[in-house]
Amino acid sequence: MIFSPSRPGIYARGTETVDQILKAALAVLIDEGSDAFTLRRIAARCDMKVGNVSYHFPRKEMLIQVMLDELVDSYGAMMDKTVRRPGLTAEERLRRVIILCLDDIQTKRTTHLFTELWALANHSDFVADRVRVFYERVHGAIGEYVAELNPALSADEVHSVALFISASMEGSTPFLGHGKPWAHKMPAFTALAATSLVHLAKTVTSRDLAGLMAQTA
Amino acid sequence: MIFSPSRPGIYARGTETVDQILKAALAVLIDEGSDAFTLRRIAARCDMKVGNVSYHFPRKEMLIQVMLDELVDSYGAMMDKTVRRPGLTAEERLRRVIILCLDDIQTKRTTHLFTELWALANHSDFVADRVRVFYERVHGAIGEYVAELNPALSADEVHSVALFISASMEGSTPFLGHGKPWAHKMPAFTALAATSLVHLAKTVTSRDLAGLMAQTA
Amino acid sequence: MIFSPSRPGIYARGTETVDQILKAALAVLIDEGSDAFTLRRIAARCDMKVGNVSYHFPRKEMLIQVMLDELVDSYGAMMDKTVRRPGLTAEERLRRVIILCLDDIQTKRTTHLFTELWALANHSDFVADRVRVFYERVHGAIGEYVAELNPALSADEVHSVALFISASMEGSTPFLGHGKPWAHKMPAFTALAATSLVHLAKTVTSRDLAGLMAQTA
Amino acid sequence: MIFSPSRPGIYARGTETVDQILKAALAVLIDEGSDAFTLRRIAARCDMKVGNVSYHFPRKEMLIQVMLDELVDSYGAMMDKTVRRPGLTAEERLRRVIILCLDDIQTKRTTHLFTELWALANHSDFVADRVRVFYERVHGAIGEYVAELNPALSADEVHSVALFISASMEGSTPFLGHGKPWAHKMPAFTALAATSLVHLAKTVTSRDLAGLMAQTA
DNA sequence: AATGAATGAGCGTTCATTCAT
DNA sequence: TATGAATGAACGCTCATTCAT
Numbered sequence: 001m002i003f004s005p006s007r008p009g010i011y012a013r014g015t016e017t018v019d020q021i022l023k024a025a026l027a028v029l030i031d032e033g034s035d036a037f038t039l040r041r042i043a044a045r046c047d048m049k050v051g052n053v054s055y056h057f058p059r060k061e062m063l064i065q066v067m068l069d070e071l072v073d074s075y076g077a078m079m080d081k082t083v084r085r086p087g088l089t090a091e092e093r094l095r096r097v098i099i100l101c102l103d104d105i106q107t108k109r110t111t112h113l114f115t116e117l118w119a120l121a122n123h124s125d126f127v128a129d130r131v132r133v134f135y136e137r138v139h140g141a142i143g144e145y146v147a148e149l150n151p152a153l154s155a156d157e158v159h160s161v162a163l164f165i166s167a168s169m170e171g172s173t174p175f176l177g178h179g180k181p182w183a184h185k186m187p188a189f190t191a192l193a194a195t196s197l198v199h200l201a202k203t204v205t206s207r208d209l210a211g212l213m214a215q216t217a
Numbered sequence: 218m219i220f221s222p223s224r225p226g227i228y229a230r231g232t233e234t235v236d237q238i239l240k241a242a243l244a245v246l247i248d249e250g251s252d253a254f255t256l257r258r259i260a261a262r263c264d265m266k267v268g269n270v271s272y273h274f275p276r277k278e279m280l281i282q283v284m285l286d287e288l289v290d291s292y293g294a295m296m297d298k299t300v301r302r303p304g305l306t307a308e309e310r311l312r313r314v315i316i317l318c319l320d321d322i323q324t325k326r327t328t329h330l331f332t333e334l335w336a337l338a339n340h341s342d343f344v345a346d347r348v349r350v351f352y353e354r355v356h357g358a359i360g361e362y363v364a365e366l367n368p369a370l371s372a373d374e375v376h377s378v379a380l381f382i383s384a385s386m387e388g389s390t391p392f393l394g395h396g397k398p399w400a401h402k403m404p405a406f407t408a409l410a411a412t413s414l415v416h417l418a419k420t421v422t423s424r425d426l427a428g429l430m431a432q433t434a
Numbered sequence: 435m436i437f438s439p440s441r442p443g444i445y446a447r448g449t450e451t452v453d454q455i456l457k458a459a460l461a462v463l464i465d466e467g468s469d470a471f472t473l474r475r476i477a478a479r480c481d482m483k484v485g486n487v488s489y490h491f492p493r494k495e496m497l498i499q500v501m502l503d504e505l506v507d508s509y510g511a512m513m514d515k516t517v518r519r520p521g522l523t524a525e526e527r528l529r530r531v532i533i534l535c536l537d538d539i540q541t542k543r544t545t546h547l548f549t550e551l552w553a554l555a556n557h558s559d560f561v562a563d564r565v566r567v568f569y570e571r572v573h574g575a576i577g578e579y580v581a582e583l584n585p586a587l588s589a590d591e592v593h594s595v596a597l598f599i600s601a602s603m604e605g606s607t608p609f610l611g612h613g614k615p616w617a618h619k620m621p622a623f624t625a626l627a628a629t630s631l632v633h634l635a636k637t638v639t640s641r642d643l644a645g646l647m648a649q650t651a
Numbered sequence: 652m653i654f655s656p657s658r659p660g661i662y663a664r665g666t667e668t669v670d671q672i673l674k675a676a677l678a679v680l681i682d683e684g685s686d687a688f689t690l691r692r693i694a695a696r697c698d699m700k701v702g703n704v705s706y707h708f709p710r711k712e713m714l715i716q717v718m719l720d721e722l723v724d725s726y727g728a729m730m731d732k733t734v735r736r737p738g739l740t741a742e743e744r745l746r747r748v749i750i751l752c753l754d755d756i757q758t759k760r761t762t763h764l765f766t767e768l769w770a771l772a773n774h775s776d777f778v779a780d781r782v783r784v785f786y787e788r789v790h791g792a793i794g795e796y797v798a799e800l801n802p803a804l805s806a807d808e809v810h811s812v813a814l815f816i817s818a819s820m821e822g823s824t825p826f827l828g829h830g831k832p833w834a835h836k837m838p839a840f841t842a843l844a845a846t847s848l849v850h851l852a853k854t855v856t857s858r859d860l861a862g863l864m865a866q867t868a
Numbered sequence: 869a870a871t872g873a874a875t876g877a878g879c880g881t882t883c884a885t886t887c888a889t
Numbered sequence: 890t891a892t893g894a895a896t897g898a899a900c901g902c903t904c905a906t907t908c909a910t
Binding site: 038040050051054059060 | 904
């Protein structure tokens with residue numbers, strides 16, 4: 001017996017196969033994009049036949065859902081593990097989140113994956129929901145530090161600041177992400193982000209968040 | 218000229234039919250996403266037959282290229298028109314750019330379009346190039362005001378700051394764009410962005426941009 | 435130009451192709467049965483590619499519907515043409531209908547087709563409807579002669595007699611139809627049917643149709 | 652014995668599992684039609700896995716054969732039990748057969764099953780054979796009464812009359828069977844059939860069966 | 869005896885593209 | 890210029906069957 005029966009399921013081969021399919025599916029999405037996200041390419045990527053992929057995931061939709069669930073979990077776990085270390089000040093923790101995120105954005109995996117997910121979320125309620133859940137977690141973590149650094153802010157204001165901090169980081173993806181035109185400027189970007197976003201978290205006031213209804217036209 | 222010289226004149230942009238096709242194509246991409254971006258749906262959208270779309274754009278790729286060229290032009294023109302008004306200070310202009318961008322991000326058109334383009338740019342050199350050209354223009358404009366507000370910065374530093382400002386705005390797309398989970402918080406986001414990014418432009422120093430090599434793991 | 439442009443449609447080839455497809459589809463249903471009624475076999479039968487069949491009939495259901503509509507029409511036309519001849523008595527006309535039907539039942543086409551349709555009608559409302567419409571026509575024609583031969587019967591009684599006559603004939607299909615075990619006894623069957631059903635039409639009374647609620651249990 | 656001797660005993664009809672499968676298979680054929688007659692749906696219907704159905708019936712064909720064998724047996728037994736009662740005249744027995752058959756035809760089971768079998772018999776020798784065997788039995792029973800009621804007829808003539816009587820009844824299936832358009836007229840049909848077919852059996856002559864070669868066009 | 873896993877063939881359908889009209 | 894017709898490839902999915910467990 002080659003595979004360890006560490007997962008649910010009677011036969012070890014089955015759960016191993018499911019893992020291979022999920023891994024291959026993610027790889028296809030990352031390496032070839034959502035246009036190429038077909039059962040045939042996924043099957044080819046893990047040396048299987050289409051029918052077998054269909055056997056384990058009777059609907060393509062199911063494969064996508066399991067894949068995204070695991071993906072969001074793994075990103076959440078990564079964040080928790082790296083950030084929630086004892087003995088660090090809120091400021092230091094916020095700085096670490098920022099650096100962690102921007103480092104991660106430089107990976108091909110994250111650059112490609114999240115741009116695909118943002119696009120898919122436009123027309124898929126399921127993807128939109130998974131993306132929302134993930135960022136709720138991220139914004140929640142960032143918000144904790146903001147609240148600690150700036151106790152005068154209301155919960156809603158804290159969330160707005162967290163949104164801004166997160167957006168400032170995520171917005172680097174199409175500019176400085178993997179393979180993007182200004183990827184080489186990520187060090188400067190990271191330095192600026194860490195400094196200015198931490199400074200913002202500490203100094204932002206309710207007034208800054210209560211501008212007039214912003215309109216130009 | 219990219220197109221085969223055997224059909225001269227076809228791509229004159231004023232042509233009624235070609236314009237209809239391009240308009241329909243953009244509408245499909247925005248309303249239905251890149252999965253649905255097929256010649257059939259485009260043709261249906263402008264009451265034509267598939268064959269006619271294929272006649273005017275012998276390769277689907279050509280349609281995408283012409284469409285994107287026009288798109289980038291139109292976005293660039295919009296920006297120029299709104300921003301480059303006489304009699305405004307650099308600070309006011311920068312503030313206006315920020316408000317303009319964030320307003321625009323709230324439209325379905327921009328929210329859907331740019332998320333799609335960021336994803337397509339992962340695997341299409343042409344899309345990547347058009348996106349790059351567009352943002353070069355945006356960053357150039359922003360950089361002008363930054364340089365004026367903060368003359369101590371080098372050209373490269375100005376560009377880094379412009380990148381950060383632009384990223385902070387673009388990053389709002391998947392969070393507060395059209396139909397996104399926190400769209401209702403765009404007013405607070407805009408107020409915060411206008412205040413903090415203008416402040417950043419005025420106060421950032423070379424030191425802020427020269428942090429240690431940012432690494433965690 | 436090979437084909438005459440006698441049918442609607444801009445190009446003659448198209449309507450000719452549609453005819454070929456319909457002919458091939460019917461041939462597959464007759465020769466291979468409803469299990470083999472697939473686009474691929476239909477296409478193969480008329481030397482086409484699957485995509486072309488799909489082009490002319492975007493949904494398989496459409497192909498079935500057009501095929502059945504034409505089929506019912508053609509059977510109806512056949513019946514009308516052969517039966518409604520001038521200068522014949524009602525009795526002679528009824529006899530001719532019977533002989534015509536039983537002759538027709540001996541063809542492979544009719545034997546196979548109607549047994550398939552009866553089965554398909556169990557689970558397809560569309561097929562059930564087409565079959566019903568066809569037999570309404572048949573029963574109507576038979577009823578005319580019955581009413582003339584037996585003026586004492588009410589319209590409903592006439593219909594009941596027509597149903598019986600028609601059922602007596604149709605019931606021969608699985609026994610004496612093409613390739614069926616007792617096909618060789620069709621002459622005797624026809625003689626008996628012609629004699630006894632005409633006799634029935636002339637002599638049946640309201641009383642014969644008003645038996646007690648027939649139950650055995 | 653048709654089945655491979657390498658798995659002796661599997662086909663003992665009393666086996667619980669095999670019985671469940673056969674029952675489920677029949678139910679699928681009746682309720683969903685031959686299109687839906689797949690191992691998957693059969694397995695689902697008896698809460699088994701496809702593999703288990705395949706284990707008990709290594710070929711789908713075998714399942715069909717065993718199912719049909721049992722089916723024909725059960726119909727034959729039903730007929731024998733109900734009809735062969737002591738102390739009845741031949742005429743009364745014939746009347747009972749007619750009523751029994753027409754009652755039975757009104758059940759969903761018989762309506763659906765026999766229409767399916769007639770169609771399947773077109774392209775399956777095995778089905779054709781089972782159907783033939785079943786009707787031989789029916790025609791034999793009917794023929795007994797006909798012979799008794801009409802001793803002047805030869806054996807072949809008796810068979811022809813039995814065929815006609817049986818066909819008259821079976822032909823009601825697609826018209827007045829379960830869910831068919833004129834199901835509500837079955838009482839009148841039954842009354843007419845009982846009266847006229849018994850009358851026919853008693854009065855038919857050799858001459859009625861020896862018509863000219865029946866041909867029209 | 870029963871099931872999970874896997875395969876290869878086939879299904880209806882959609883696609884971009886070509887070509888004659 | 891515009892369209893009907895046709896093609897070949899690919900799509901997600903279902904099927905009967907095989908085999909190791």
